[in-house]
Amino acid sequence: MLLTVVMDEDDLEVQGPWGCHPEWGDAPPDAGDLDDLASLAYPSAQLPDGYADRLRVFVDDVVVEWVETAIRSAALAKKIDRARVWSETSDVFVAPNAPLTDSERFAWRVRVFTTELAVQLNMSETAAAKRIAESRMLVHELPRTLEALRLGLISYSHAQIIIDQAGTLPEEARAGFEDVVLEVAYRMPAGRFRHAAVKARERLHPDSIKERAKKAAAERRFVLEPVLDGMAWLHQYLPVTDAQAIFRRVTGIATSMQYPGEARTLTQLRSDVAAALLMDGIPENELMDGAYRHAGRKHKKGKTGTRAVVPDWGIRPTVFVTVPVFTLMGQSDEPGQLEGYGPIDPDTARGLAAKAPWFTRILTNPETGIVLSFGKDRYRPPKDLRDWLTLRDGTCRYPGCGRPASETDIDHTRDAQFGGPTDESNLSNLCRPHHLLKHLTAWKLTQKTGSILEWTSPTTRPSSSPF
Numbered sequence: 001m002l003l004t005v006v007m008d009e010d011d012l013e014v015q016g017p018w019g020c021h022p023e024w025g026d027a028p029p030d031a032g033d034l035d036d037l038a039s040l041a042y043p044s045a046q047l048p049d050g051y052a053d054r055l056r057v058f059v060d061d062v063v064v065e066w067v068e069t070a071i072r073s074a075a076l077a078k079k080i081d082r083a084r085v086w087s088e089t090s091d092v093f094v095a096p097n098a099p100l101t102d103s104e105r106f107a108w109r110v111r112v113f114t115t116e117l118a119v120q121l122n123m124s125e126t127a128a129a130k131r132i133a134e135s136r137m138l139v140h141e142l143p144r145t146l147e148a149l150r151l152g153l154i155s156y157s158h159a160q161i162i163i164d165q166a167g168t169l170p171e172e173a174r175a176g177f178e179d180v181v182l183e184v185a186y187r188m189p190a191g192r193f194r195h196a197a198v199k200a201r202e203r204l205h206p207d208s209i210k211e212r213a214k215k216a217a218a219e220r221r222f223v224l225e226p227v228l229d230g231m232a233w234l235h236q237y238l239p240v241t242d243a244q245a246i247f248r249r250v251t252g253i254a255t256s257m258q259y260p261g262e263a264r265t266l267t268q269l270r271s272d273v274a275a276a277l278l279m280d281g282i283p284e285n286e287l288m289d290g291a292y293r294h295a296g297r298k299h300k301k302g303k304t305g306t307r308a309v310v311p312d313w314g315i316r317p318t319v320f321v322t323v324p325v326f327t328l329m330g331q332s333d334e335p336g337q338l339e340g341y342g343p344i345d346p347d348t349a350r351g352l353a354a355k356a357p358w359f360t361r362i363l364t365n366p367e368t369g370i371v372l373s374f375g376k377d378r379y380r381p382p383k384d385l386r387d388w389l390t391l392r393d394g395t396c397r398y399p400g401c402g403r404p405a406s407e408t409d410i411d412h413t414r415d416a417q418f419g420g421p422t423d424e425s426n427l428s429n430l431c432r433p434h435h436l437l438k439h440l441t442a443w444k445l446t447q448k449t450g451s452i453l454e455w456t457s458p459t460t461r462p463s464s465s466p467f
Contacts (some may be wrong), residue, residue: 031238056459067152073159074150080117087113134163134181142166148185157190166199189400195342202335202343207336213239213345241348242342250274318407320390321352328353330411339390339404387409389427397453398434405429411438413447428453 023318046055091105093112118128128129138146138159138373145162146155162181166174177200205212217239225233254269264272320339326332327346336349371452390405408429414420430438438445442458 009013021342051458056266059459066155070149070152070155073156074138074146077138077146077149078136080132081139083117084110084113084132084136090398133167134160137163137167141171141174144178144182148182154182154185155190158185158193160188161185161194161197165197169201169205170207173204173206177201178205189386191402192400195402198342207347208333209343210333210347212346239348240338241352244338244341250277298427321349322391323353339394386429389424389429392424392451393429395429396431397428398430398437399455401431401434403431407431409435411435411452413445424451 014181047057058271088106088109091109093106094100094108098105098108109292114125114129115133117123123130123131138149142159142162143160149156154265162185163177165181166177169177180200181193181197185193188196200297202209220238221236223235223237225235229232250273251266252268253273254266256264257264257269262269284436321344322337322339324332324334324336327334328350330350333346335343335346336352338344338349338352389410393405394402395405396403396408398450408431410427412420412422412429412431413426413428416422420426428447428451444456446454446456448454
């Protein structure tokens with residue numbers, strides 16, 4: 001596909017291989033006839049006749065527009081920062097007689113610009129301030145990221161991830177971080193790239209994970225955010241090990257209530273269980289309706305007659321914690337790895353491995369990374385092969401999908417009915433939607449040496465997923 005980019009400092013133009021689209025006019029076209037609709041956007045002589053070939057034309061045109069969006073994002077960042085710099089040169093918009101220190105006057109110059117931009121762009125001040133800060137960092141501290149965006153090699157979503165992670169590093173560490181993560185950003189969708197950027201930031205941060213974990217824990221909080229229609233969000237910022245244990249416990253209780261006749265979805269049950277636990281300590285009353293209707297439950301005598309025994313609220317689903325053996329022994333401060341999240345500080349890893357029964361301890365050799373031992377004292381332990389695949393894959397193996405492997409299906413790449421073996425060379429973790437995608441669409445999947453999966457799209461463009 002040919003993509004021509006013509007640009008100068010202030011103007012840019014992207015031309016695809018079929019020229020620019022004509023203006024639609026004041027009213028949208030009649031979409032009743034697809035051929036007529038297509039001809040409004042493309043000269044008929046430049047459209048192939050076949051369905052697949054014509055779809056390729058349309059998809060390629062989307063790619064052109066996507067690249068143009070990235071290029072314009074780079075230009076916009078430069079213009080926002082130019083306006084920011086200009087706004088900070090004078091306090092003409094700050095009251096001259098206001099009793100302010102120099103630093104306070106500067107802060108108000110910044111605030112004036114932020115509010116002006118927010119009004120002009122019809123966005124919140126918080127959003128405007130965030131965009132201003134992102135533009136400043138791109139222009140002045142992340143020049144290679146800005147250049148990649150200017151050339152359309154990454155999306156603005158990728159750039160924001162780099163900005164967010166670089167902003168948590170000391171200034172002297174940002175250039176090295178940028179060099180490392182850009183090589184990954186070129187070949188990874190934004191959702192997966194975020195995890196790679198977090199890992200790179202963890203590896204390159206000059207402060208120890210213990211110091212950072214202690215500082216971050218001091219910022220823990222519980223926030224109420226009212227929204228429309230009598231609803232609200234509750235947000236809690238707390239150590240990830242606590243958050244994950246809470247979520248898994250709530251999910252375990254909610255799953256145990258999915259009896260025949262229970263109309264609530266798992267998402268609704270999670271919400272009801274969490275609310276009841278927070279307000280009353282244990283789920284009761286209407287929360288039990290699904291449990292009471294379950295046929296075949298044991299019964300016990302109550303004051304109002306016979307009722308069902310409530311489910312076991314002590315469920316503790318399995319969570320994997322990978323701990324280097326020397327860290328467990330207290331001879332190293334190498335971070336542990338929490339499944340579905342990433343690195344955790346060594347003290348937390350040691351504590352979980354030692355005494356948290358609903359976490360599965362996995363010991364690794366600190367030099368080779370080879371698995372030394374799977375914990376055995378866990379609730380309903382899975383087969384060793386599934387444990388190994390969960391550890392190996394980490395997430396669903398569809399490119400860009402980050403669903404934890406523990407929440408996916410184990411799939412035969414080559415179907416068992418066609419002779420596919422049940423071993424690690426033919427198995428991988430796929431979440432249910434991507435499992436169905438493989439079976440129900442023209443997407444094709446092969447597994448190569450080294451557990452590399454190669455997905456081939458319906459338009460025959462392969463995408464390898466070695467992660």
